[in-house]
Amino acid sequence: MLKAILRQPRKRILKTRYISIDVRKCRGCGKCIAECPNDVLAKVNFFLHNHVHLNNPQNCTGCLACKIACFHQAIT
Ligand code: SF4
Ligand code: SF4
DSSP states (O other): OHHHHHSOOSEEEEEOOSOOTTTOOOOOHHHHHHHHHHEEEEEEEEEEEEEESSSSSGGOOOOHHHHHOOOOBOOO
8 A cells, every 4th residue: 555655646636526635734633534435535644644645536426424524624
């Protein structure tokens, strides 16, 4: 998984077809990960990086459970 994360280009805004995640606003609390029913989201916890990233963006159905769960307005 770490190799997959490191291969991804460093983006501040991560997107599926339905949501955008501003990595700068993310605090890495993991609430959105717990709420997602489709295993779209996962967590980066590597040195100074502690935030969510997209594990399976193609699985996003736009249910917005992650957006509702985020208290930091990182997901729009
Ligand atoms: S709920 Fe918000 S702050 Fe918490 S990990 Fe998800 S995007 Fe980041
Ligand atoms: S919109 Fe729904 S399916 Fe898509 S990432 Fe958020 S919780 Fe998961």
